[in-house]
Amino acid sequence: MARWQPGATQRLVVAAVDLFTEQGYDATTVAQIAERAGVTKSTFFRHFSDKRELLVAGQETLSRLLADGIAEAPAGATALEAVSVGLERASEAMGPTNRELGPRIQAAVAASTELQERDALKSVGMAAAMTEALAARGFPDATAHLAGELGVMAFKRGFSRWSESDKNTAGLASFSLDALKELRSATMTLG
Known part of the structure; x- marks a missing residue:
């Protein structure tokens, strides 16, 4: 070797x-x-x-990119606008290999309880990174937590749709931002 x-x-x-x-x-x-x-x-x-x-290789880098994007969002940005910048920043790091492996990794995770637990920890880490970055911008704790969790959901939904889509479609950022818009609209219906 x-x-x-x-x-x-x-x-x-x-x-x-x-x-x-x-x-x-x-x-x-x-x-x-x-x-x-x-x-x-x-x-x-x-x-x-x-x-x-x-299967969680790059988690620390992904969390850092999300947090960096939030930190770099324009002054006066809302929590979800800052999360959008974080999603765009993280999406730039995802290339063809990530897209190709996505569905296969998701299948491996779905077939293993141990991997499902590890994947849940990855989500917690991503949410914590975004929550901390939002808190550093001065958002209240509840707002920072909710926006961070919505950011994780948007990234995961966007990544899933992107990796399963026609290879000639838009990049991951478009899918993640569309997912964030959907989730934001869904929160309006909660009452």
């Missing part, structure tokens, strides 16, 4: 998704993932603490 090849993280994620699709999450070992990715087991553990972490 070649050592120190570039792109090991992405190769490990793709290999894991392929194996999870072929044989299921529980039946897949770290050794199999490393072999399929063309790296050693020790290289795997330099990138990930365990195989669960493969």
Whole structure:
């Protein structure tokens, strides 16, 4: 096996998704993932603490991009306008590989209770990052929490629709922003 090849993280994620699709999450070992990715087991553990972490690779970066976008929103922006800027910023980091792997990752998560729990933690982390960024802008706690949760829902709904759409359609930002508009409208009907 070649050592120190570039792109090991992405190769490990793709290999894991392929194996999870072929044989299921529980039946897949770290050794199999490393072999399929063309790296050693020790290289795997330099990138990930365990195989669960493969499907949430980039979570910290995504949370940071969402928070950075919120922080950079124009002065006077409402909480949801700031979340929109965060969604746009995070969407810029999502490329063709993310789009291609999206439905396969969602299927792997749906088939495993362990991965569903990890995915829920990812959502909590994203919401916390947005809530903290909104609080730093001076929004009241309840407003910051609600806007952060709506941002997570919009990102997830947008990502799902984007990854399942015709490849010639608009980018992720358009899908996420449309989802945020839908959710905002839905809150108006709550009474």
